[in-house]
Amino acid sequence: MLAPAAVLMLAGCAGWQSVIDVQGASAISIKQLIILFVAVCSVVWAMVMAVLIRALWQEREERGRPADLDPQTERRMTRAVIAATAMTVVILTAFTTASFFTTRALSLANHDDLTIKVRGQQWWWSVEYLSPSEQRLQTANEIHIPVGRNVRLQLEGADVIHSFWVPNLAGKQDLIPGRPNTLTIRAERPGMYRGQCAEFCGLQHAHMAFFVIAEEPAAFERWVNSQQQSATDPSDADVIAGQQVFLSRPCAACHTIRGTSATGTTGPDLTHVGGRKYIAAGLLETTRGSLAAWIADPQALKPGNNMPMVPLNADELRSVSAYLASLK
């Protein structure tokens, strides 16, 4: 059962958020360890099953009274049990050693590497590029990194415990209030990797996803430059109206749009929200329509999240979603 399932496991997991479809240095090492463990354990299980089947269905002589034991058989079985136990010890020692060396091989960024602070909050991720200082910027739910470089993530829990997990790139690490952790990720190939909070964190734990987008260094630099810009002033009439709605309604109390008077910090920074692939922590692909749907009733799409419903009429809703979509 274990062996065919293992094959299925290896074959069936390509795609998003998989431990097996690995694209990051750490995840690649761990995958090798996983394959070793699963293979050896499958063999062990098969051997135990073989012995069990043989023990249950073998030709045997009539036994005497149940309490009468044959000393010779007892001695033989003692030797067998000791041998099996010794083999267990050998396998476990090998596993412990393999596990130890895998841990040592996991990439470890140092302080000159790109450092990004990720704060987990109910139920989204705030992302702040800390160093090098010329690359400082603020975004949310989407982390761009250059391919082939170690990136140091400084993980903090803002409210409750969350866990940062992009299985295609690395194992997970908790974000704990009062105890900052670090995690190194390094993507070997460009791509968009989905991650998700892995520690139960309340009502919308299920909808707390994010993306790591690994790009060639040149593309990454371009992205950094564009993100560091303030939001461009709108020119289209509809969009201008949308900006007015945004700034005059409660939106600005929680969200920041750099270059405007909106400087709230409770919710995600929206300066370039239109350029992100998803909104609401991986809930919906970013389109004008999805932005409108989200603003119209966030509690219907993600019940319990901290964004209130702001009553807007149809025109306001249309223009404000146009404005946000324009913030590339």
Add this chain to the structure above:
Amino acid sequence: MNEAKPDTRDSELAPPALAAALAETWRTPAGLWGVLAAVDHKIIARRYIITAFVFLALGGVLALLMRLQLAQPEARVLSPDRYNQIFTMHGTNMMFLFAVPVLEAIGVYLVPLMVGTRNIAFPRLNAFSYWIFLAGGALLWIAFVLDMAPDVGWFAYVPLSGPQYGTGKRADVWAQMITFTEIAALAVAVEIVVTVLKQRAPGMSLDRIPLFVWSMLATSFVVIMAMPAVIFASTSLILDRLVGTHFFNPAEGGDVLLWQHLFWFFGHPEVYIIFLPAVGMVSAIVETFARRPVFGYLAMVMALIATSILAFGLWVHHMFVAGLPRLGQSFFTASSMSIAIPAGVQVFCWLATLWDGAPVFRTPLLFVIGFIVTFVIGGLTGVMVASVPFDTQVHDTYFVVAHFHYVLIGGAVFPLLGGIYYWFPKITGRMMSETLGKWAFWLIFVGFNLTFFPMHILGIAGMPRRIYTYQPDMPWYGLNMFVSISSLVLVAGFLVFFVDAIRSARVGASAAENPWDAPTLEWATTSPPPSYNFAQIPVVNGLSPLWDQPACLMVASGLRTDRRELIVSTVATAKPQVREASPRDSIWPFWAAVATSVMLIGSIFTPWAVVWGSVPVAVALIGWFWPKATPEDEL
């Protein structure tokens, strides 16, 4: 024998008169008074077992609701709020209200019979324990009905369960329910330790104790050492929430990881508190149905003891992604892996027993075979998650959900069901149906594997646990639907089991004293046993008394029949020391439990409940321990 008053001794009476005299002395009064005052370990254990199985059924319904919600992406069967309550309830209920109590209860029923005594030690404490357990279970389920059930997961991590984020009374209900079940479990553990160490039949030296009894003894020591950690943790949580102590508040110098250390210092041994009694049952069943004593008795006992010691050295493997130093993590990888050695030794010894034996394929043995097949998978995935790097990928995913269901259902529920089929005739005097038993086994075995095996794959495919839904673009839909459908097979198996148990209790074929030709002492008395268990206390001169002395068992005599008496014997060699009086029925444990429950439930709402609530508790305890001016034990 320095008593002036003449007394009646069992040696002076002929068998029928002896039975009548003992029945009069040991009987539980009829009526409501008898129900509330009973101290017979068999009556208490039966209540405990039935209550725990009711909780199993309720927990199963919760599991079905979760599978209904997860069968499809973005389903709206349950709101996230209700889902979070349900998965918290499922875990809490199954761990604290089903698994631990049911296994301890089977120990309460069987240990006194297996060691050949007339009642458990501290029988009134035993009665108290049941009432407290019942109150704790009722608290949790009534809170659920009132939409006040805990919603923070069964390990209730702070700060989510703390005063700031766990609003309302939900987390308090969880923490106080823990207090109830821990008091109940600790009480039983103390009784079992004393019963095993001091009440064994003459001649039952340490090397003649049945393996099930050894496993209950080991479990009880683990309970005694593990439970204080979680009682401290849950009490500090309540204090944080109720009176603003800052044990776990990082802003005031508290530490959120302290909670995890305390909880898992209990939580990991908890797994063995569930697993060890189960392996004891496996040994009993293997021995009877392989028709020979378990191979490697000494190795088995050592494995039980090693497991219960190692159980305290590996809690950190639940915290491998919390950011502890790497060196420490490597240590806990090694210690977590090492517990596979005693587990392996036991499996090898059972295999050897079956190999040399002549297996009789009755339902109990089928469940044991199912246990070996599934538990070995659970053990091996346990070795996997003991590795830090491996664990960082599968921690808190469906891989772990699969792993612990393999260990808990495969490793404990299968033996438990086998044990129920095995001891049902002793407890009820009636056999369960072999046909329905085989149906139940195959449905549960197949249904279990189809339900839980795919969860390993879901975890590898990146599905975290405790999510109330997932998005349609995630590749998890097909397997989740498959798992949900398979769970119906599992449920069908449990339904067959329940139908069989209820039916057989009423109309099953009558059982003889020893229907399986088993070797241990519980089979040396009638089925069901009389209130006094044994007309005369058996004397043991081997490991398998009923196989060693098949014709008739030697007995000790000289106990009084006009009052409840049992033999207290030495710890190592079980030489009789004194005749000890065993307490009579009493209503005080019930009142003490009521008073304790009122105090504990009140303290969810106000700290003053502890102050005023302690008065009735004190009154009840004074009534309970009021001196009787009769000698307790005689030489």
